[in-house]
Amino acid sequence: MNSTGKLPDWTEGTKLDQTDPLAMARDLFFLPEDIIYLDGNSLGAAPEAAIAAVNNTAHNEWAGELIGSWNSAGWFELPSTFGGIIAEIIGAASHEVVACDTTSINIYKALHGALSLRPERSTIVAEGGSFPTDLYMVEGVLASNSTSKALLEGVDGDQIETLIDGETAVVLVNHVDYRSGKVRDIAALAEIAHAHGALIIVDLCHSAGIMPIELNSCNIDLAIGCTYKYLNGGPGSPAFIFCAERHLADIRQPLSGWWGHDTPFAFEQGYRADPGIRKFLCGTQPILSFQAMRAGLEITRQFDIADIRHKSRQLTGLFIKIVEDWCDKYQIGIFSPRDADQRGSQVSLTHEYSYAIVQALIERGVIGDFRAPNIMRFGFAPLYLSYRDVERAASILKEVLDTELWREPRFAKVSTVT
Amino acid sequence: MNSTGKLPDWTEGTKLDQTDPLAMARDLFFLPEDIIYLDGNSLGAAPEAAIAAVNNTAHNEWAGELIGSWNSAGWFELPSTFGGIIAEIIGAASHEVVACDTTSINIYKALHGALSLRPERSTIVAEGGSFPTDLYMVEGVLASNSTSKALLEGVDGDQIETLIDGETAVVLVNHVDYRSGKVRDIAALAEIAHAHGALIIVDLCHSAGIMPIELNSCNIDLAIGCTYKYLNGGPGSPAFIFCAERHLADIRQPLSGWWGHDTPFAFEQGYRADPGIRKFLCGTQPILSFQAMRAGLEITRQFDIADIRHKSRQLTGLFIKIVEDWCDKYQIGIFSPRDADQRGSQVSLTHEYSYAIVQALIERGVIGDFRAPNIMRFGFAPLYLSYRDVERAASILKEVLDTELWREPRFAKVSTVT
Numbered sequence: 109m110n111s112t113g114k115l116p117d118w119t120e121g122t123k124l125d126q127t128d129p130l131a132m133a134r135d136l137f138f139l140p141e142d143i144i145y146l147d148g149n150s151l152g153a154a155p156e157a158a159i160a161a162v163n164n165t166a167h168n169e170w171a172g173e174l175i176g177s178w179n180s181a182g183w184f185e186l187p188s189t190f191g192g193i194i195a196e197i198i199g200a201a202s203h204e205v206v207a208c209d210t211t212s213i214n215i216y217k218a219l220h221g222a223l224s225l226r227p228e229r230s231t232i233v234a235e236g237g238s239f240p241t242d243l244y245m246v247e248g249v250l251a252s253n254s255t256s257k258a259l260l261e262g263v264d265g266d267q268i269e270t271l272i273d274g275e276t277a278v279v280l281v282n283h284v285d286y287r288s289g290k291v292r293d294i295a296a297l298a299e300i301a302h303a304h305g306a307l308i309i310v311d312l313c314h315s316a317g318i319m320p321i322e323l324n325s326c327n328i329d330l331a332i333g334c335t336y337k338y339l340n341g342g343p344g345s346p347a348f349i350f351c352a353e354r355h356l357a358d359i360r361q362p363l364s365g366w367w368g369h370d371t372p373f374a375f376e377q378g379y380r381a382d383p384g385i386r387k388f389l390c391g392t393q394p395i396l397s398f399q400a401m402r403a404g405l406e407i408t409r410q411f412d413i414a415d416i417r418h419k420s421r422q423l424t425g426l427f428i429k430i431v432e433d434w435c436d437k438y439q440i441g442i443f444s445p446r447d448a449d450q451r452g453s454q455v456s457l458t459h460e461y462s463y464a465i466v467q468a469l470i471e472r473g474v475i476g477d478f479r480a481p482n483i484m485r486f487g488f489a490p491l492y493l494s495y496r497d498v499e500r501a502a503s504i505l506k507e508v509l510d511t512e513l514w515r516e517p518r519f520a521k522v523s524t525v526t
Numbered sequence: 527m528n529s530t531g532k533l534p535d536w537t538e539g540t541k542l543d544q545t546d547p548l549a550m551a552r553d554l555f556f557l558p559e560d561i562i563y564l565d566g567n568s569l570g571a572a573p574e575a576a577i578a579a580v581n582n583t584a585h586n587e588w589a590g591e592l593i594g595s596w597n598s599a600g601w602f603e604l605p606s607t608f609g610g611i612i613a614e615i616i617g618a619a620s621h622e623v624v625a626c627d628t629t630s631i632n633i634y635k636a637l638h639g640a641l642s643l644r645p646e647r648s649t650i651v652a653e654g655g656s657f658p659t660d661l662y663m664v665e666g667v668l669a670s671n672s673t674s675k676a677l678l679e680g681v682d683g684d685q686i687e688t689l690i691d692g693e694t695a696v697v698l699v700n701h702v703d704y705r706s707g708k709v710r711d712i713a714a715l716a717e718i719a720h721a722h723g724a725l726i727i728v729d730l731c732h733s734a735g736i737m738p739i740e741l742n743s744c745n746i747d748l749a750i751g752c753t754y755k756y757l758n759g760g761p762g763s764p765a766f767i768f769c770a771e772r773h774l775a776d777i778r779q780p781l782s783g784w785w786g787h788d789t790p791f792a793f794e795q796g797y798r799a800d801p802g803i804r805k806f807l808c809g810t811q812p813i814l815s816f817q818a819m820r821a822g823l824e825i826t827r828q829f830d831i832a833d834i835r836h837k838s839r840q841l842t843g844l845f846i847k848i849v850e851d852w853c854d855k856y857q858i859g860i861f862s863p864r865d866a867d868q869r870g871s872q873v874s875l876t877h878e879y880s881y882a883i884v885q886a887l888i889e890r891g892v893i894g895d896f897r898a899p900n901i902m903r904f905g906f907a908p909l910y911l912s913y914r915d916v917e918r919a920a921s922i923l924k925e926v927l928d929t930e931l932w933r934e935p936r937f938a939k940v941s942t943v944t
Contacts, residue, residue, distance in 0.1 A: 138585075138589040140592070153589070154584065154585075154589035154592075159585050159589060163577075163584070166576065166577045166580045166760070167556075170569075170572045171558075172556075172558055173558075174563060174569060174571065175569045175895065183761060209631070210627070210810055211809055212781070212783030212784065216781060239793075240787070240794060241784035243796070244783055244797040245782065245783060248783075251778070252780055253670065260795075263795075334810070342584070343588055343601060344811045344813045362670055363634060363666055364663065364665055364666040364669075365628070365659045366630065369662065373898075377658065377661060390628060390631055391631055392629070392754070392762045393628075394814075395760070395761035395815070396762075396815045397813070480791075480792060480793055
């Protein structure tokens with residue numbers, strides 16, 4: 109710890125750590141010394157087994173077995189294999205999920221898929237405060253659907269519920285907001301959407317791996333998400349897409365590449381979609397990034413998601429409890445919900461100089477990130493963070509604010525990539 | 527070599543190997559002993575440096591530097607960085623190429639892009655014998671363009687040139703045919719397409735890395751291709767897309783994800799496309815597969831492409847020369863062009879029992895592949911094959927045919943994935 113953020117020997121965090129059923133999970137990850145990593149909501153830490161797996165895939169599967177690994181190492185089946193694991197994590201059946209491509213591309217497939225099931229309807233409803241790529245993909249879909257338009261929460265009305273009507277083809281929402289960490293009640297929203305004959309797509313990027321998700325119990329129609337945040341799949345690891353079984357037979361999507369064909373190795377001239385979830389596949393998948401993803405998925409599956417959620421609430425709650433004692437003094441705002449039921453696994457704070465504060469924290473070994481216009485985001489990954497880490501991070505934040513360290517010129521805005 | 531395919535000590539291959547300027551390139555690759563790998567046209571061999579790179583990325587960049595690697599390891603710039611290297615290999619400018627996504631997805635972007643430049647035209651012209659995914663993506667594009675239709679060489683007319691007229695928006699062709707290895711004259715076809723006001727997209731999957739390609743000299747409008755064949759990028763390594771500078775300002779494509787935004791980290795609500803080639807990016811890219819790809823690209827760049835092409839012609843020519851002495855005897859057909867100018871870096875043979883013959887060859891250590899209905903494909907990667915390998919492979923093929931080894935029941939068709 110390259111900081112003087114000293115804590116008493118015995119703290120609330122120490123006590124919580126002693127009874128933490130997930131404490132042993134930390135040993136499954138490689139974590140650099142001297143940092144407290146609060147950016148698992150952006151890029152998860154590396155499982156030790158993932159490093160070994162990617163080396164094995166490069167050396168033994170690619171170099172050693174070459175083309176034979178498509179069969180012998182199960183490469184061609186990886187989208188389904190990992191789809192099955194992800195299905196367990198998000199409350200779906202294994203034949204309803206495939207891992208593939210990127211979140212953005214899967215949003216495009218899901219939107220087109222929903223429109224193919226509601227061809228007579230003209231409106232896509234989404235969130236004005238959505239992670240932007242969701243909205244950009246809506247624009248991309250609209251560009252080739254001249255009869256469709258988008259209505260945005262926060263732009264066309266205050267509440268998404270009021271934008272849904274008999275013209276709505278599909279509602280696209282984030283399960284957990286990327287800036288505030290606020291959880292949306294997707295079961296309630298699905299009921300409203302369905303009452304109007306619309307479908308619902310849920311973006312699980314900021315919820316998968318940190319809370320119980322029951323897509324089928326909630327009657328969700330389609331879902332997409334990434335695996336490189338709380339699922340610890342590695343940088344840019346493949347995304348996933350879920351389609352409820354009831355839609356699989358009829359749904360169509362235009363990224364109709366050969367991996368989505370019913371018989372890809374028959375090399376037929378015409379496209380015949382796979383009758384199941386593999387119709388959402390398109391081209392040849394990046395195998396090294398796939399194999400690196402396996403360990404993170406397996407780790408999440410091996411622990412009890414109720415324990416993960418409990419710890420997530422406690423970690424974020426402890427951070428808020430410490431910060432709120434002094435946030436007024438430093439003109440810090442708490443942007444995330446104080447009610448743990450409403451909160452994902454991150455705490456977002458606001459300050460006029462959030463960018464500089466985040467940079468100063470990084471120099472002191474506390475890794476969070478900045479989101480425009482004035483938000484510091486701190487993600488708390490239950491699998492590899494301790495309660496003591498939370499206390500230490502809060503203590504260093506207070507120190508940075510006390511000393512006004514962030515005012516030093518080297519922390520001024522220098523980069524747009526965080 | 528687990529075969530009795532013995533050769534005399536001194537052969538034509540021995541002589542050619544002694545003067546091969548690419549002989550030292552073989553040492554840059556990890557190649558298993560006891561096999562002759564003739565499937566580099568499907569999955570290229572692993573550069574030793576690629577294995578080291580992927581281990582470094584997993585261990586040092588991901589595990590060690592975590593989120594910081596997006597800046598410090600240049601992850602976010604990799605599509606442009608590698609696009610620049612690929613540009614050198616395909617006769618383009620560095621600002622005209624990005625590496626990203628899959629070939630299928632890039633075909634979709636290229637087709638939509640071409641249609642955005644020719645909105646008043648209604649026809650896509652392609653090859654009935656194309657690698658199927660190209661045609662499947664045409665179908666996907668047509669599904670959301672009710673005014674468009676496709677005309678296919680071999681279905682709607684014998685020669686692609688006769689299908690091009692004033693209604694043609696874009697012509698999509700493979701530079702080298704995946705089954706026969708036949709090279710298409712893309713410069714001549716571009717001239718015909720342009721004379722009719724149409725655009726041309728070239729699929730470089732089977733030509734990139736084995737012959738000089740001059741996209742800009744040939745006035746090609748758009749091109750796409752993979753990096754996992756002769757460019758040795760690794761299994762499912764990211765694909766690339768080229769767009770000629772003259773189209774960059776006006777072209778639009780609907781996979782408008784955040785990586786293609788002009789200011790991706792401003793998190794704006796509305797999409798504003800990057801003004802340059804990065805408008806073809808969409809979502810977050812698979813970094814481990816990217817970093818594994820670097821070595822293969824660098825190796826191809828470091829050798830003289832004229833030497834690579836010369837050796838490619840000689841390797842395939844030597845194989846044909848040996849086989850044609852006895853192909854009639856075994857009812858083997860030579861499906862690839864005998865004229866080296868017309869031939870990529872593969873030799874395809876036909877036989878009624880091609881599948882079983884390929885399986886028998888694999889058991890004897892000669893790795894080729896099968897393509898329906900009756901084609902054996904043998905790819906000759908100039909960077910890691912010797913002329914002596916060619917002679918030995920031909921000798922083992924003759925042995926398999928002489929002994930009718932392929933008639934043994936274990937070589938009957940058992941799998942569709944080869």
